[in-house]
Amino acid sequence: MAAAEVRHRTVEVASGVRLHVAEAGPEDGPAVLLVHGFPELWYSWRHQMRALAARGFRAVAPDLRGYGDSDAPPGRDSYTVLHLVGDLVALIADVGQPRVFVAAHDWGAAVAWQLCLLRPDLVTAFVALSVEYHPRNPTRSPVQTLRAVCGDGHYICFFQRPSGDDHYIAVCSGLPPMLPFWSSGLPRAALLQSAQGSEGVLSRKPGVAEAEFGRGDIKCLLKKFYGMRKAAPLIIPPGKTLFDSIDSDGTCPAWLSEEDISYYAEKFEKTGFTGGLNYYRCIDLNWELTAPWTGVPIKVPTKFIVGDQDLTYNIPGVKDYIHKGGLKACVPNLEDVVVMEGVAHFINQEKPDEVSDHICGFFSKF
Incomplete structure (x- = not known):
């Protein structure tokens, strides 16, 4: 979208970390928080920002900590899910609306799922792209699980x-x-x-x-x-x-x-x-920190969208989990699952109009 249509500002969140935030649309419109993945930026949502703004929504797309024009604190331990969810909570407070819509992709979806788990009071509805929610396994960490399913050569293990x-x-x-x-x-x-x-x-x-x-x-x-x-x-x-x-x-x-x-x-x-x-x-580390929420369902109204060529969708067992009741059991207010044929991982950029229509249509129901 044209640079003139996007407003840029900086928001200070936890511990003095400053996030670069791009916005489009009327400032008094219902806010939609757009959360990017890896290796991406706020810019990954440029198409959806235009579509949301045209429909009267206020699109709010940060560079997450460690990315783009946002601060990058040193040290691994500054990037736990509690830090990342805390950043989103602070950004929502800065937006000035009691609740927001959220759309998120890849790592952004993983963080946004946790936002919905930890602070459901802040989220009206959620559209997750590419990465489905997996409940915390009480006996085996995520990396152990990936190694068991895919071997040590899986890129996340790498x-x-x-x-x-x-x-x-x-x-x-x-x-x-x-x-x-x-x-x-x-x-x-x-x-x-x-x-x-x-x-x-x-x-x-x-x-x-x-x-x-x-x-x-x-x-x-x-x-x-x-x-x-x-x-x-x-x-x-x-x-x-x-x-x-x-x-x-x-x-x-x-x-x-x-x-x-x-x-x-x-x-x-x-x-x-x-x-x-x-x-x-x-x-x-996130697995250790989120032990108190083991077994807690996510109750935010949700839509899940994925491409059938997405590498995450093709991990052994994932399709059965999504389509045979596993995801619905963990997200009881999951309203729809959309599988886009011939589409790979970077779905909101590869199919911008279709994804924008799904997001706008779902949020317009609330």
């Missing part, structure tokens, strides 16, 4: 690696010159040196995953990531790197323009990817 093995040290040390990918702006050589601990392996800063995202031109890497279409979990085989394992040739997806890619690349060149990767690294 993102957990705070230190590397000899293979990944070799990969990193053999990389071609690259753009800086760490928030300090250090060049590649300094980054690699700072990444190696006393035993010569990658430490938590920057880590194996950051090195993967920094191994080439950032525009090409983002095109490859956004272009994923394989209807299967993303698995990194032994001896392969993350981006070598993605079924994409690195050309720009038809639903993205070079201008869009340039916007994403500019922001991630500045911030790096550690903020977003820390969300993944807190998955098991």
Whole structure:
């Protein structure tokens, strides 16, 4: 949407963290909080912001902490689900309406599900894209579950690696010159040196995953990531790197323009990817922190939308869970499940008009 149609401001949330927020639509319209995923930004909702504003809604799309023009606190433990939900609660308070609508994608959906669980009083209705709600397993952590179902090569397990093995040290040390990918702006050589601990392996800063995202031109890497279409979990085989394992040739997806890619690349060149990767690294910590809510259902009225080629939808067992009553049992006010044929993970950008119509139509009921 045209830059003139979007208002930008900064909101201070918990512990002095400042979030960049983009808005569109009448300020007195019903607020819709739009929560992005990885590796994305507020900009991922540009199409829905236009559609919502045209229908009289106030679209509110933050860069989550660690992303874009928002602050990126140092340290993994600043990215727990309690921090992230706290940011959304503070943003809702700043909006000045007692309750808001929420639409969220990917990691944004994971956080928004927890918002609905912990603060249902703040959410009128919710549209979740790509990532369904899974209740807390009282006996096995999420990473343990992923390893059991998909093996240690699953990309989320890969993102957990705070230190590397000899293979990944070799990969990193053999990389071609690259753009800086760490928030300090250090060049590649300094980054690699700072990444190696006393035993010569990658430490938590920057880590194996950051090195993967920094191994080439950032525009090409983002095109490859956004272009994923394989209807299967993303698995990194032994001896392969993350981006070598993605079924994409690195050309720009038809639903993205070079201008869009340039916007994403500019922001991630500045911030790096550690903020977003820390969300993944807190998955098991979140499991520990949310133990008091084990077994609590989510009662917010909800619609779930996913593409049939989405890698998350094709994890073993997920389709049965969604369509055979498991999701409904955990979300009793789940009103609709929409599976969009031929659509992959970045659904709100790949099918902007259809997703906008689903969101606007659902929220207009309330």
